[in-house]
Structures are given as structure tokens and as C-alpha cells.
Amino acid sequence: MPRTTIRPRRSGALAIGAALAGALALAPQSASAHPSFGEYDASELAAVCTGASPVVCVFPDLPTGHYDVSVVLGDAAAAGETEVQAEARRLMLDAVATDAGAFERRSFTVNVRDPEGQQNQPAGTGAAGLTLTFAGATPQVESIRITPANRRTQLVALVGDSTVTDQEGAPYAGWGQRLPAFFDRGVSVVNHSGSGESTVSQLAKPEMFDALVPQLDRGDVVLIQLAHNDKTTIAEDYRANLGTMIDRVRARGATAVLVTPIVRHRFGSDGQLNSTGLIVTGLADLPAEMRAVAAEKDAPLIDLTARSEALVEGLGQTDSEPIYLIRVNGDRTHTSEYGAGVYAGIVAEELHALGLVDDWR
Incomplete structure (x- = not known):
């Protein structure tokens, strides 16, 4: 898939050294009646994400099913390299390199199930809902969008x-x-x-x-x-x-x-x-x-x-x-x-x- 460079809606990606404390916990733009659907920008991510390397974002109220996820990776001020995992260490995106001021959009579909990892584990094993982990050498995430997967998935x-x-x-x-x-x-x-x-x-x-x-x-x-x-x-x-x-x-x-x-x-x-x-x-x-x-x-x-x-x-x-x-x-x-x-x-x-x-x- 060709690389797509886009312009951020604002600067301030979650990255190494980014300060999450004190950021406004704003409600995401709703794509449906479900509270976790929609787009989370940098300030909104502060309500659902923790850490800097890796950055771990949790959407605990998503039920089991399939979800389309679109992420914008990069930072206005610094270069980065970000790998994206979902749920129990599933690799969704190999390391994506971004130059300072450059942003890359990537999309994938993820299966949320119970149990989260090995199928022969007891129900309830793992974190509820959807967990996304932004790892790599210098992880950066500008925004996340979550929608129900297309029925033709x-x-x-x-x-x-x-x-x-x-x-x-x-x-x-x-x-x-x-x-x-x-x-x-x-x-x-x-x-x-x-x-x-x-x-x-x-x-x-x-x-x-x-x-x-x-x-x-x-x-x-x-x-x-x-x-x-x-x-x-x-x-x-x-x-x-x-x-x-x-x-x-x-x-x-x-x-x-x-x-x-x-x-x-x-x-x-x-x-x-x-x-x-x-x-x-x-x-x-x-x-x-x-x-x-x-x-x-x-x-x-x-x-x-x-x-x-x-x-x-x-x-x-x-x-x-x-x-x-x-x-x-x-x-x-x-x-x-x-x-x-x-x-x-x-x-x-x-x-x-x-x-x-x-x-x-």
C-alpha cells in the first residue's frame, strides 16, 4: 500500500516525552451511538492512553467483534518510528518511520475477542475491550479513529x-x-x-x-x-x-x-x-x-x-x-x-x- 503523507489537524502527538498530565479529556467525535466509536485527536487521546514508550491506549467498553482502526502516526516537531500492536501483542503495523512534521495514516481491522489471547484460556482473560499499543524506537500517535468493521470484512x-x-x-x-x-x-x-x-x-x-x-x-x-x-x-x-x-x-x-x-x-x-x-x-x-x-x-x-x-x-x-x-x-x-x-x-x-x-x- 503506498505511503500517504497527510497534514495534522493540530500538533502535539503522543510521543516519547509527551506530557499527558493536565490534558483535556474531551469526548471523541461520535461515529455512532457507541461511546468508543469516532476519532480521538491528540488532546482526547490523553483520556484513554498512558505511557510514552510504549503508548498504550485502552477502549474498555468495546464488545467482542471486528473493528476498523485508522491511526495517524508522527509528530510536528520530531522524527519517529512507530510499531502498532493490538490486544495480546498482535502485530498490526510494522515500524513506520516519520520525519519531523510528517504524518502517516495507516488502517487495519482488528478482532476483539474473549479471551483476548490464547483461545483455550478462561473467558475474561486479558483486558476488556480494545487495547492498542504504540511501540517501536520512538512511538508517536497523533490520532485514532475506531468504527465498526464493514459487514464484508x-x-x-x-x-x-x-x-x-x-x-x-x-x-x-x-x-x-x-x-x-x-x-x-x-x-x-x-x-x-x-x-x-x-x-x-x-x-x-x-x-x-x-x-x-x-x-x-x-x-x-x-x-x-x-x-x-x-x-x-x-x-x-x-x-x-x-x-x-x-x-x-x-x-x-x-x-x-x-x-x-x-x-x-x-x-x-x-x-x-x-x-x-x-x-x-x-x-x-x-x-x-x-x-x-x-x-x-x-x-x-x-x-x-x-x-x-x-x-x-x-x-x-x-x-x-x-x-x-x-x-x-x-x-x-x-x-x-x-x-x-x-x-x-x-x-x-x-x-x-x-x-x-x-x-x-
Whole structure:
């Protein structure tokens, strides 16, 4: 999307060193009867935002649903670099650089849900309403506009495990948490993933796959990456579970895309990933089984196992470590924020090639 330079309505963006104390808490210009809808300028933001680096803005009375958000980033007096996150550390905008006196408008669609982060957490986990966090080297926000999402908003839903989910706390990050940054307004990422989830548990728990299906409509897309926790699932059951998910998604008019799992950073003595790294158990070669289901059901496939294998082995055992949390806590399965972004980029690239999503950044 081309960069758009605009003129601010007034100077005084919230930025590093900006004084929030004493600012007038004015009511936002209303876009509807809901009190949180409308545009908040610099002085009005002082009523809902705290901090300077990061700046955290909370709209606690917004119910669950999808919202179009437009932000103006920059400051009249100083250069800045601002990254925008929503809810549980979901990346909505990569770092946007602005020169002093220059302002950039960016828009995105965000899903507000309960629980806020991992879908298998208890209801009420996380902050109520919508939370927007303006981070980065020198975060600056001039204004925020919030409106109900257009009824034609396309959902990109994620059904996955801990490597996909919205991880609430650093240093952990799932690739699904970084995926929203690749979409423009009009696409809402709904991450119905959770740590420890398998094809068995996703279908067994009412708050997981069952809770997602009624949200789907014609034109929506569901990415399914489940395998890491199917260690005790036999091949026949694994394939049947994936087939059930595909059929139920299709019954809603949506498209199910199978995504083979990211590799673990587990190498053999030959310098190549071993069976554990390639998600092959004593009962099944799970990526191979998923590929077979995709072929049998004529379902789109993103072979993230093959792509991540090529990447990790290509970098080598040492240089690929920053993708994971090895140097932080020895974790060779879960990704760092950097690694989650790398894998989200691969998924976005493959999804774009499939031509299933309408609005890309």
C-alpha cells in the first residue's frame, strides 16, 4: 500500500516525552451511538492512553467483534518510528518511520475477542475491550479513529497450537500473532489457537474449533496447523480429524487451508534435521499425512514444514538459532518474535500465491 503523507489537524502527538498530565479529556467525535466509536485527536487521546514508550491506549467498553482502526502516526516537531500492536501483542503495523512534521495514516481491522489471547484460556482473560499499543524506537500517535468493521470484512481464521497462537508474554510469539501486519483494512485475523492443542483436542473442546465454525461465512479462509501435539495420534485418526475440519469449514462456504507444521530446531549428527525436528512420531509422519489429506480432499496446502526445513537447514545449526528461543531459554520448538515474523512472512507469501485473500498491505 503506498505511503500517504497527510497534514495534522493540530500538533502535539503522543510521543516519547509527551506530557499527558493536565490534558483535556474531551469526548471523541461520535461515529455512532457507541461511546468508543469516532476519532480521538491528540488532546482526547490523553483520556484513554498512558505511557510514552510504549503508548498504550485502552477502549474498555468495546464488545467482542471486528473493528476498523485508522491511526495517524508522527509528530510536528520530531522524527519517529512507530510499531502498532493490538490486544495480546498482535502485530498490526510494522515500524513506520516519520520525519519531523510528517504524518502517516495507516488502517487495519482488528478482532476483539474473549479471551483476548490464547483461545483455550478462561473467558475474561486479558483486558476488556480494545487495547492498542504504540511501540517501536520512538512511538508517536497523533490520532485514532475506531468504527465498526464493514459487514464484508473477510476473516482469516487460524486453528493451531502454541507455535501459531497469540502468546500473551514475551519472549514467546506465535507466527499467527505476526500475520495481521500483512493485511490491509478489510481482513480480520481470528486466532483460535492455543498452547497444547492437537487435532484431537481442537475438536473435543467446545471453546476451540466448535466456537470458531459459527463465525465463518462465504469467502472466509481457515488456516489449520496442528501436529506438534499429535504425538499419540495414529495416522488414521489424524487424517480423519483434519478431514472433519475441512468438511465443517466448507459447509459454511469458507475455504480450509492445511498448513504443515514448522520444524523444531532438532538436528542429527549428519547436520540435517532429525525425525523430531521434522515432526515425525513413532506413529505417523504427520506432515506427510497432512499432505495426503490435502490431495485427497483437494484442499489448498501451505507446506510450511518444507519451507521451514529449507530455511533452518540452509542457515545451519548455529545461524538458525535466533529463529527460536534457544539462546534465551534453550527452547527449540517455540519461536522468538523475530522467528514468528519470519514464518508469518512465509505463510503470507504462500497464502498470497493461493489468491484466497482480498486485501494485502
